[in-house]
Amino acid sequence: MAIRPYILAETNWKSLKNASFELAVLPWGATEAHNYHLPYATDVYEGEELAAEAAKHAWEQGGKVIVLPVIPFGVNTGQSDIYLDINLNPSTQFAILSDILTVLNRQGIRKFMIFNSHGGNNFKALVRELGLKFPEMFICVSNWTKVFERATYFKETGDHAEEMETSLLLYLKPDLVLPKKEWGKGNAKSFKIKAFTEGWVWAERKWSQVSEDTGIGNPTFATKEKGEQFFKDVTAKLGEMMLHLCKADISDLYE
Numbered sequence: 273m274a275i276r277p278y279i280l281a282e283t284n285w286k287s288l289k290n291a292s293f294e295l296a297v298l299p300w301g302a303t304e305a306h307n308y309h310l311p312y313a314t315d316v317y318e319g320e321e322l323a324a325e326a327a328k329h330a331w332e333q334g335g336k337v338i339v340l341p342v343i344p345f346g347v348n349t350g351q352s353d354i355y356l357d358i359n360l361n362p363s364t365q366f367a368i369l370s371d372i373l374t375v376l377n378r379q380g381i382r383k384f385m386i387f388n389s390h391g392g393n394n395f396k397a398l399v400r401e402l403g404l405k406f407p408e409m410f411i412c413v414s415n416w417t418k419v420f421e422r423a424t425y426f427k428e429t430g431d432h433a434e435e436m437e438t439s440l441l442l443y444l445k446p447d448l449v450l451p452k453k454e455w456g457k458g459n460a461k462s463f464k465i466k467a468f469t470e471g472w473v474w475a476e477r478k479w480s481q482v483s484e485d486t487g488i489g490n491p492t493f494a495t496k497e498k499g500e501q502f503f504k505d506v507t508a509k510l511g512e513m514m515l516h517l518c519k520a521d522i523s524d525l526y527e
């Protein structure tokens with residue numbers, strides 16, 4: 273495999289010595305159970321592969337983008353009783369981001385995108401606080417699960433190890449997906465009080481009380497082909513966005 277110059281983990285000092293980038297992208301995953309059949313690093317693989325492919329689109333059109341190594345642990349506070357779901361608190365995420373931004377800011381890379389790949393990670397509040405701390409930087413968060421209406425690609429809804437994630441993994445890491453007879457149904461319970469389902473009151477879900485197999489959403493109709501189509505469309509659109517951001521003047525963002 274050829275070295276990709278827009279992937280920090282693969283490139284080298286010879287190439288970087290005199291390089292200059294516009295935009296740094298940080299994929300952020302989680303290490304957690306994904307129904308019975310998907311690997312614990314599902315969100316890590318998704319973040320890594322989607323960010324790399326999107327950056328490739330931008331790079332090929334002249335975008336100076338660099339993808340940083342993926343952060344493998346995310347916020348899993350609601351899954352403390354699920355074996356080896358590794359939790360990183362939001363305050364720890366703030367400390368990590370703060371250190372990374374200190375480096376980028378000092379070295380003049382002023383555009384930064386957190387490439388979020390896990391539902392429990394919620395960066396909005398952190399980005400607000402980091403914005404005050406690093407006023408010269410433009411900091412944003414992308415969420416690839418929201419790029420398209422899910423129903424355009426997938427029959428079933430859900431948000432964890434469901435048809436979408438299973439399709440993606442069948443495409444990206446087929447050897448790591450257990451055979452279909454092992455897939456759990458991903459049945460999930462909802463709050464008895466309706467306001468939570470309607471979305472205007474929020475509380476964290478106690479995962480093990482909500483789902484038996486840790487999945488939320490039925491994976492039955494997942495296929496590799498659906499995963500491939502979704503991957504291509506999502507990365508093309510994210511790549512376009514990265515290119516726009518590379519070219520943007522951060523002192524002149526509004527019209």
Ligand SMILES: [Zn+2]
Nearest residue numbers: 314315433437
């Ligand atoms: Zn996931």
